[in-house]
Amino acid sequence: MDSKNYHEDLSHIRSMMERSSRFISLSGLSGVFAGLAALVGAGYVYFIFQREGIDYFDGSRNFFSPALVRELILTGIVILCAAVLSGYIFTANKSRKKGLKIWDATTKRLLITFSVPLVTGGIFCLALLFHHLFVWIAPATLIFYGIALVNAERYTLTDIKYLGYCQIILGLVSLFFLGWGLLFWTIGFGVLHIVYGLIMHKKYK
Template sequence: MNQKHQEDLSHIRSMMERSSRFISLSGLSGVFAGLSALIGGLYAYQLFGAHGISYMDCNSYSKNSNLVRELFFTASLVLVSALTFGIFFTLRKSKKNNLPIWTTATKNMLFNLALPLFVGGVFCLALLSYKIYFLIAPASLLFYGLALINAEKYTFSDVKYLGFCELVLGCISLFYLEFGLVFWIMGFGVLHILYGLILFKKYK
């Protein structure tokens, strides 16, 4: 009898979790998003060397519009790649586990994730327009970390730990601006890969 009660409670708990949390998030999406950021970040690092410009030399950025365009294109490509992998692996996991995609939990998660990201994106565009390039990497880490923590209550609780790590990296990078690109690669590349592997192993 006790075993049956435990099974019923587990079933009820599972149903409540499915209705209140977005659980179709795949660890593989984190891994491939991290790989995209890692490749993009290393390519951006190579661009500075190819143009003979220091990461901290903002005046040289302004004089070299080709570099700014290439960096912007690289960042856009990384974003599109990460989103594509995220959607693909999420749909695949949902189909495999017979889970609905567009639920109230999904909408809540996306809204809570998108709001800090949108504000952060506007802030980074303002930094770009004022040619304060060296603050874009720390700002993106900080706003991304806040977005993850804000969305955590509607998906896996593990997401908040990635968010805290992004915040820590962002705060540290504010005091080592010359290594901003390195911190960006660590946050969006290395941490994403590690988090994705942990999530995949835990919830596969």
């Protein structure tokens, strides 16, 4: 009996330490919704290309007018806002059910660790945009986002690093297929997010 209580105490202490050092309320459903938002956004971008007379899959280099670039940027911002908002809603709901605070010292460390490579990548992509190097933007977003996820693993679910590795690898591969950024972006931010989200939801629900 004493041995059983001892192991239960150790398990309880381990659980408390895990909660204090890692943000464990990250919801898999937020990943699914982010992936769906990315797929919808990619579909809309393809529609824009068709509207502008751009045949994305013919393999030719296409000219993007300033108005088209602005519309693509606006679409990206809308997708990002939808993903962030859904992530917050699902995660806050999961935290409330578990009786955990969504904002504490661990959350701050997580956001800082995640934001540094993400902000760096964002500025890098703005520079690419400024110099009209559009074909490099999709690979850069995948690579920097993957690095951010791998960094964030220290303060949240360890499984997130595998999503990060997949994003980095996909981004590196896309460097050799410039001009197909929308396809790689759809796979990375759409399909991979949905697969990861479903796996995490089933594992940690």
